[in-house]
Each structure stands twice: as structure tokens, then as C-alpha cells.
Amino acid sequence: MESKPSIPEEIPTFTATLIIRRFDPEVDDEPRWQDFDVEMHGTDRVLDALHKIKWEQDGSLTFRRSCAHGVCGSDAMRINGRNRLACKTLIKDLDISKPIYIEAIKGLPLEKDLVVDMEPFFDSFKSVNPFLMAGGLPQGGKERKQSPVERARFDDTTKCILCAACTSSCPVFWTDGQYFGPAAIVNAHRFIFDSRDENAQVRLDILNDKEGVWRCRTTFNCTDACPRGIQVTQAIAEVKQAILRGKP
Ligand code: SF4
Numbered sequence: 230m231e232s233k234p235s236i237p238e239e240i241p242t243f244t245a246t247l248i249i250r251r252f253d254p255e256v257d258d259e260p261r262w263q264d265f266d267v268e269m270h271g272t273d274r275v276l277d278a279l280h281k282i283k284w285e286q287d288g289s290l291t292f293r294r295s296c297a298h299g300v301c302g303s304d305a306m307r308i309n310g311r312n313r314l315a316c317k318t319l320i321k322d323l324d325i326s327k328p329i330y331i332e333a334i335k336g337l338p339l340e341k342d343l344v345v346d347m348e349p350f351f352d353s354f355k356s357v358n359p360f361l362m363a364g365g366l367p368q369g370g371k372e373r374k375q376s377p378v379e380r381a382r383f384d385d386t387t388k389c390i391l392c393a394a395c396t397s398s399c400p401v402f403w404t405d406g407q408y409f410g411p412a413a414i415v416n417a418h419r420f421i422f423d424s425r426d427e428n429a430q431v432r433l434d435i436l437n438d439k440e441g442v443w444r445c446r447t448t449f450n451c452t453d454a455c456p457r458g459i460q461v462t463q464a465i466a467e468v469k470q471a472i473l474r475g476k477p
């Protein structure tokens with residue numbers, strides 16, 4: 230006789246303590262830290278903990294998120310002192326014997342709780358012309374062809390989701406908000422090394438500025454912070470080389 234399928238035991242839970250840096254510009258002069266205890270499952274992410282707090286404990290907790298799956302780039306935050314996406318960070322992978330510290334990314338104006346003003350970040354991004362610039366009609370009048378090798382040349386930097394984890398982990402950006410920052414340079418790289426683009430020199434001239442690539446001190450914070458695994462520091466180094474020697 231066939232045995233009946235066993236009923237799964239209840240999924241175990243654990244309590245995680247989150248200490249979140251709060252700031253309400255209408256009430257607070259300075260940011261303050263607030264503790265929350267949350268019941269979590271092993272599959273829960275930091276984003277799930279934030280949702281639980283917002284929905285069950287304090288509806289005023291403010292943070293950005295959209296896709297919840299590492300695609301939109303809207304929930305970069307400092308988790309235990311390191312820039313990460315809340316939706317890609319499993320609570321069980323953090324040391325839950327200690328509180329988990331969560332705060333907004335650094336170097337951009339704090340608006341409320343975990344939300345910063347992203348306008349300066351996007352201004353830098355826009356200033357490097359992050360779009361294909363190709364004049365005239367393509368050969369044959371239909372399409373701009375590219376070989377697999379040519380496409381592979383800039384594949385890494387196509388993966389950027391503009392989360393700002395790199396730029397807001399950069400000590401140069403913290404001290405000088407005028408610096409273009411790693412994300413803008415990554416997005417310039419994406420088009421500088423695209424064989425179909427005809428205006429690499431325009432971007433190289435922009436990034437040869439005193440607030441451009443030469444401010445980079447090669448600390449690798451940006452590469453460590455990138456949730457897409459982009460070799461950010463290498464991309465910056467390649468742009469520096471292209472400024473000195475011309476686009477290869
Ligand atoms: S390079 Fe990486 S860390 Fe920087 S904005 Fe793009 S995805 Fe985010």
C-alpha cells in the first residue's frame with residue numbers, strides 16, 4: 230500500500246532585529262536610529278523585513294522599491310555598512326545574532342528615512358550622453374551591423390541598472406559631489422566602446438574634465454558594491470586609457 234505524502238512541518242521562523250536610520254524632515258533636526266524586531270523566514274530578504282515593518286508596525290517608514298527582483302535599481306541602501314540592494318540580500322546571509330543596521334546610501338541629499346534625492350546622480354548620468362550617437366544612414370540603409378566580438382567589447386557595462394550603489398560608495402564622491410562618479414563613467418563606457426557609435430571623443434572630452442575620470446583613486450569600493458557584478462573600476466581604467474591613447 231502506498232504511503233501518504235507527509236505533511237511538511239511548519240517552516241521555521243527566527244527573529245531579526247533591524248536598526249534603521251530614520252529621518253523625517255518635518256519633525257527631526259537630525260537622523261535618529263530606531264529598532265524593530267521582525268519575525269522572518271529563511272527565504273526572506275531585507276526588503277521583506279522592511280515591508281513587514283511598514284505594513285505591520287510603522288506605516289511611516291519610507292523607502293523606494295519597485296521590481297523587488299534586482300532589476301529596477303531603486304532599493305540600494307547601506308546594509309551593515311555596505312551598499313546592497315535590499316531585494317537581493319537574504320536576511321539569513323547576514324549575521325542575525327547581531328542587529329542589522331540599515332541606512333540610506335551616502336553622498337546624496339537625504340530626503341526621508343531611506344530615500345535620497347537621486348537628481349544629482351541622474352544629472353551626472355545624463356551629462357555623458359548615455360545614448361547611441363551615429364550620424365547618417367547605416368550601410369545598406371537598414372541596420373548597423375556589429376560582430377559578436379564587437380558586441381562583447383562593452384557587454385559588461387550594458388548590465389547597469391542605475392542603482393547608484395557604486396557612486397554612493399565612492400569616497401571621492403562623498404567629499405566632492407561634483408565628481409561624475411562611477412555609474413556615469415560606466416554608462417559612458419557602454420557607448421564609447423560600442424563600434425556603432427561615432428561620438429566617443431565627445432564623451433572622452435567630457436570625462437577628461439577636472440571632475441571626470443582623473444578624480445578616481447582606484448579604491449575598488451564601486452566594484453565591490455555593484456549588485457550586477459560589473460567590473461566598474463576596470464571600466465573606469467579603460468576610459469582613462471582611451472582618453473590618453475584614443476579609442477582602441
Ligand atoms: S555600475 Fe553597478 S552599482 Fe553602479 S549604478 Fe550600475 S548597477 Fe548600480
Ligand code: FES
Binds near residue numbers: 294299314317
Ligand atoms: S526593488 Fe528593483 S532592484 Fe530591488
